[in-house]
Amino acid sequence: MSFSNIMDSNSYTGGSAGRHGDGIIEARERMLGPAYRLFYRNPVHLVRGEGSHLFDADGTRYLDAYNNVASVGHCHPHVVDAVMRQMTSINTHTRYLHDGIVDYSGRLLATLGPEIDQVMYACTGSEANDLALRVASAHTGASGVIVTTEAYHGNTHAVTAISPSNGGAAVLGPHVRTVPPPDPRSAGSTADTFADHVRRAADDLQRAGFGVSCLVVDTIFSSDGIFADPDVLVPAVAAARAVGAVFIADEVQPGFGRTGEAMWGFDRHGVRPDIVTMGKPMGNGLPVSAIAARPDVLERFATTQPYFNTFGGSPVSMAAAAAVLDVIESEDLPAQVIGIGARLREGITRIAADHPAVGDIRGAGLYIGVEIVTADAAPDRGRARAIVEAMRDAHVLISVCGEHGNVLKIRPPLVFSDSDVDWFCTALDSALATTLATAG
CATH class of the missing domain: 3.90.1150.10 (Aspartate Aminotransferase, domain 1)
Structure with a gap:
């Protein structure tokens, strides 16, 4: 192995x-x-x-x-109470109407900025990143993906192929190129160096016939060794967009106030993503995840590939997620x-x-x-x-x-x-x- x-x-x-x-x-x-x-x-x-x-x-x-x-916090009483109360009422799926998903979606989207105003739900960060790749590919018509050298974005078939931390080069798909993370100790301008690596990876993907669908970044580079410099993403994202790619901010680890300075890691960098993915901390232990996106980026996928997730966005998961936002705000x-x-x-x-x-x-x-x-x-x-x-x-x-x-x-x-x-x-x-x- x-x-x-x-x-x-x-x-x-x-x-x-x-x-x-x-x-x-x-x-x-x-x-x-x-x-x-x-x-x-x-x-x-x-x-x-x-x-x-x-x-x-x-x-x-x-x-x-x-x-x-x-x-x-483990077993936070407000989250536990919200989940238990909802469990004693009803727990179905999103093909029936329920207020919880609408109320929570409004609160969540309000934290993400005006450009991102649609959200889709799943159960895990892996599923969210898998869905984000599908959305990006449908929008761009390309399949090439750029990630960092020790990235971890999940464990479905699609995201294992963009997660070198799962097993090095052996797991990577032929449509994936890796770039070194923006280590502040590197010689020269970290931001410019990182952007240059993205340009070179994009050029290689285009030469190979994959095109460039997306740049996917965990905005605190957690698996790469935790790099928190907030000045490194703007040029790299610009380089990806220059070749028609979208920027996916993987907020599964840095999101929901983890960095303190902002609700989301991308806010620290002063960059606006095209797609945001989130998971783990969203439900404080209950399996709930999501992607949020600009409607123009989501449109082609959403109008050509109907999406359904049995447990994603259920009343119980929405109750947990809403309770987490309550705690973040009230405390x-x-x-x-x-x-x-x-x-x-x-x-x-x-x-x-x-x-x-x-x-x-x-x-x-x-x-x-x-x-x-x-x-x-x-x-x-x-x-x-x-x-x-x-x-x-x-x-x-x-x-x-x-x-x-x-x-x-x-x-x-x-x-x-x-x-x-x-x-x-x-x-x-x-x-x-x-x-x-x-x-x-």
Whole structure:
């Protein structure tokens, strides 16, 4: 089986099943097969969540510094109540009238700007990105796609083919070209360099006869290693549009206030997408996703290919999604994210002064990447994974990302608190010291 950067950089590889006396790992492997993955050398058996904390089967409390799915906190009472109330009433699909989808759509579209005023619903980010590719191809008449070198856009057949993080070049379709992410440490102008890469990829797709359907970008470049420079997208999007392509902003990870500075990652960049995709945090754990688009971009697909999704946009999923917007607004989470995110980065920066294994620290709001490097500043995948495991042993959950798997991926629920920051920084300081001593 080929190595998947996003799936295998921090996955269980066997050998600790004995720590779980109930045999759950063996049963899982026997019945689910080898495609599924677990996190950590010693997997975590979680049974309950509350806010930014999780609890295992023994009652041990963990700090969740990884999951953006429960974006407004695990089991937020307002979301739970909204879902339960709707479940006791009715849950059908979008071929019957219900107020929930109309009310929510109006609220959602109001956050996206005046050009984007139509929305279509699905269940997962993968489905949303799959649908966006179909819409883009119908609009442009082309099939070529440009993505970044470690992009992850989902796991359907179509989006696996544009997700090199799933397994490198082996998974890519012939109609896909990759470009390096806009690393601010690169020589020259990052924005101009990134745009130039997009132009070259577009030229290659045109020479190959695919044309250029779309540029697809996760607007915080999360799988590429988390690059938050807000000045890099405008020239690249212009380069894609110059050859007739549309820009798809994949907001599954940076959206819904994650960066604090704006509701959507593309707003930070000052660029208007043609299509926006969203998923994970949209329903705080309930499966709901969507694409939103300019009506002229959506028109050809919508008038030639009738669309239906049994569970997409159902009354229950709309109740969950609406409750998430309620919480974001009523608790003023973007403002909280700015403050807590800044405090978290400051704490990590102070710790880094005592640990030369820490390289670049970057991010926005509550999406932070911390590079782990060797003495000569080379990427250190091994130590990064050791730090993740040491923090797991201290009951703090994170992961890794980036081309070399050496960037600590810190992405907690938006309700992270000051005490959570203290817990996190204490665990990180200890993990850095412990792994340094072990390596030495």
